[in-house]
Amino acid sequence: MQRRRFLTQAATMSGAGLSAVAIPAIAQSNPAIKWRMSTSWPKSLNTIYGSADELCKRVAALTDGKFDIRAFPSGEIVPAQQNMDAVSNEAVECNHVLSTFYVGKNTALAFDTGLSFGMNARQHNAWLYYGGGMDMLRKVYAKYGILNFTCGNVGVQMGGWFRKEIKTVADLKGLKMRIGGIGGMVMSKLGAIPQQIPASDIYSALEKGTIDASEWIGPYDDEKLGLNKVAPYYYSPGWWEGSASITTMVNQKAFNALPAQYKAAFEVACNEQNLKMLAHYDAVNPGALRRLIAAGAQLRYFSKEIMDASYNASQELWTELSAKNPDFATIFPDWKKFQQEEAIWFRVAEQSLDNYTFAAVTRR
Numbered sequence: 231m232q233r234r235r236f237l238t239q240a241a242t243m244s245g246a247g248l249s250a251v252a253i254p255a256i257a258q259s260n261p262a263i264k265w266r267m268s269t270s271w272p273k274s275l276n277t278i279y280g281s282a283d284e285l286c287k288r289v290a291a292l293t294d295g296k297f298d299i300r301a302f303p304s305g306e307i308v309p310a311q312q313n314m315d316a317v318s319n320e321a322v323e324c325n326h327v328l329s330t331f332y333v334g335k336n337t338a339l340a341f342d343t344g345l346s347f348g349m350n351a352r353q354h355n356a357w358l359y360y361g362g363g364m365d366m367l368r369k370v371y372a373k374y375g376i377l378n379f380t381c382g383n384v385g386v387q388m389g390g391w392f393r394k395e396i397k398t399v400a401d402l403k404g405l406k407m408r409i410g411g412i413g414g415m416v417m418s419k420l421g422a423i424p425q426q427i428p429a430s431d432i433y434s435a436l437e438k439g440t441i442d443a444s445e446w447i448g449p450y451d452d453e454k455l456g457l458n459k460v461a462p463y464y465y466s467p468g469w470w471e472g473s474a475s476i477t478t479m480v481n482q483k484a485f486n487a488l489p490a491q492y493k494a495a496f497e498v499a500c501n502e503q504n505l506k507m508l509a510h511y512d513a514v515n516p517g518a519l520r521r522l523i524a525a526g527a528q529l530r531y532f533s534k535e536i537m538d539a540s541y542n543a544s545q546e547l548w549t550e551l552s553a554k555n556p557d558f559a560t561i562f563p564d565w566k567k568f569q570q571e572e573a574i575w576f577r578v579a580e581q582s583l584d585n586y587t588f589a590a591v592t593r594r
Contacts, residue, residue: 260489265299265323267478270310270331272430273303275451277514278476281382281507282326285478285499292495297488301326310428314479318374323484326381329477330411331426338370338557340412341565342378346544348472348565351383351508353572358475361568366561375482381500382476382507387468388452389532390445391436391461396532399539408432408444412547413470419543420536429455436460445470448511449518458527465530469540476507 267286271279279301286299304310313325314332329342341363344354357363358380371378390409396402403421407414414424425441435441437460444461445468446452458464478500485493523529532540548566552559 260293260296260491262296263298263488263492265297265484266307267299267301267324267326268304268307268313268316268322269301269326270304270313270328270428271326274454275429277451277507277510278382278384278447279303281476281503281510282478284506285326285381285503288499288502289492289495292498293492297492297495299324304428304430311426314374314376317376317479317481320481320483322481324478324480326476326478328411328474329378329479330413330471330474333411333415335374336370336557337412337551337555338367338561341558341561342367342380342477343411343475344471344473345548345565346412346416346470346472347541349569349572351385351473351475353569353576354383354473354475355380355504356572357565357568362564363561363568366564370557370561371479372482376479377482377485379478379480379497379500380475381478381503383504384447384474384476384511385508386473387445387471388448389465389468390443391452391457392443392463392465393436393439393461394442395463395530396443396465396536398533399536402536405443406441408435408441409470411470412544413445413468415547416470416540416543419547420539433457433460447474448515449522450511450514453518453522458522458525462526462528463530464522464527465532467532469532469537476504 267282269279269282271282273279282301286301289297289299307322308316310327311331313327314335316322317325329339330344333340348354349357358367364378364380367378390407394401396405399420402417405422406425407417407422408425408427409417409422410424410426414426417424425435427435427441427444429446432441432444432446433456436444436457444457446455446457448468452458452464480496485496488496519529548562552562
């Protein structure tokens with residue numbers, strides 16, 4: 231009897247000992263890996279740059295600190311305009327950007343961020359994750375040795391800061407505006423002169439009169455950059471993206487070399503930030519807008535004339551880009567069909583409730 235009890239206890243202790251040894255052994259089997267993430271944002275923006283930093287910390291937490299990614303502010307490793315090349319050329323393993331910055335390489339990349347008068351954040355995510363959008367975009371990115379992950383969204387942006395009032399389309403003629411990507415292409419059709427300027431240089435460019443206007447993101451970030459101090463007229467909405475989706479481009483070879491656990495951790499962290507970034511902006515923008523107006527910012531809305539002209543110019547641009555770029559031509563019909571279906575559904579329930587509720591809760 232005692233012998234059987236001793237053998238049972240020994241077996242139990244042995245099993246516990248094996249478990250104690252086995253678990254750390256499995257954890258220790260994954261290698262220590264260090265990556266660098268170049269970004270397009272100044273460190274002062276705790277929303278968008280802060281999200282990149284949170285993503286990196288989350289990956290580390292999910293891998294017991296073994297997979298260490300460090301985010302770098304715009305210009306610290308490479309200029310913002312070179313972030314895509316840096317990933318493609320293996321100078322860095324990943325970045326954190328608006329893909330529309332790089333439409334000069336391939337206009338189809340604009341679908342990753344969002345097109346003018348395009349889908350809102352929820353609709354865009356629906357297209358990416360369940361409408362075939364991610365699969366189509368990854369075929370485009372594969373040409374550059376890149377794998378893309380959606381890692382944030384800033385929501386609908388503001389229409390930017392102007393040194394003078396803009397009432398008609400004629401007021402856009404010759405206007406020098408800091409706006410890149412697809413929005414810049416549309417503004418060119420309306421007679422404006424788009425400029426590609428990093429966030430850190432926008433204030434000085436407006437102050438010196440090098441540019442007449444600039445869009446950035448929205449009240450909270452715009453306030454941090456101090457744009458209200460050098461351009462008093464604050465316009466809405468930022469029609470150049472129905473929402474602006476943020477992407478981390480990852481070097482395909484570097485990602486393929488990761489252990490499965492690290493790949494999963496990276497994707498989980500990206501998905502988490504896709505939720506949290508939008509929530510962060512929605513939480514801080516209302517207060518920032520109040521402060522900006524209290525400080526003298528003059529809120530304005532683009533006229534119907536300007537909105538109609540911008541919409542029509544956008545539709546003309548889609549036809550032109552489809553004729554020039556097979557990638558754009560392949561994606562656009564699917565994207566457009568999905569947008570139309572989403573618009574019908576959102577008008578049935580979302581729009582009707584929102585219109586009533588927004589009016590009711592703000593009624594004085």
